[in-house]
Amino acid sequence: MTGDASTSPAVRIQISDNAARRIAALTAAEAAKGSRLRIAVSGGGCSGFQYGFSLDDKRNEDDRVFEHGGSQVVIDEVSLELLTGAQLDYVEDLIGSYFTMKNPNASSTCGCGSSFSV
Numbered sequence: 379m380t381g382d383a384s385t386s387p388a389v390r391i392q393i394s395d396n397a398a399r400r401i402a403a404l405t406a407a408e409a410a411k412g413s414r415l416r417i418a419v420s421g422g423g424c425s426g427f428q429y430g431f432s433l434d435d436k437r438n439e440d441d442r443v444f445e446h447g448g449s450q451v452v453i454d455e456v457s458l459e460l461l462t463g464a465q466l467d468y469v470e471d472l473i474g475s476y477f478t479m480k481n482p483n484a485s486s487t488c489g490c491g492s493s494f495s496v
Contacts, residue, residue, distance in 0.1 A: 390463070391465065393444060413435045414452045415432075463481075464481040
């Protein structure tokens with residue numbers, strides 16, 4: 379199940395229940411209180427763009443906040459242009475555990491899924 383909510387209702391991403399639970403666990407630590415998961419897109423990777431995930435307690439003027447299950451995700455406007463309609467998920471498998479993006483704007487992705495092209 380996924381949810382989506384935003385301070386900007388015309389532009390959305392979806393956050394899976396697994397991702398919301400993991401964000402809550404990461405931000406529950408005393409040192410991370412008040413933090414949100416920041417998703418940023420930058421140039422790089424084998425396909426041209428790559429996703430970056432970090433905890434951030436700051437909110438910039440051009441940030442949009444998305445929330446699901448009490449967990450918040452922050453994305454700057456430039457990155458959001460490449461992520462509109464995407465779904466954030468958190469996966470646990472034999473390789474490890476990690477956040478992943480299912481991005482309908484990506485025309486191709488690399489084998490590991492950490493970079494994409496449009």
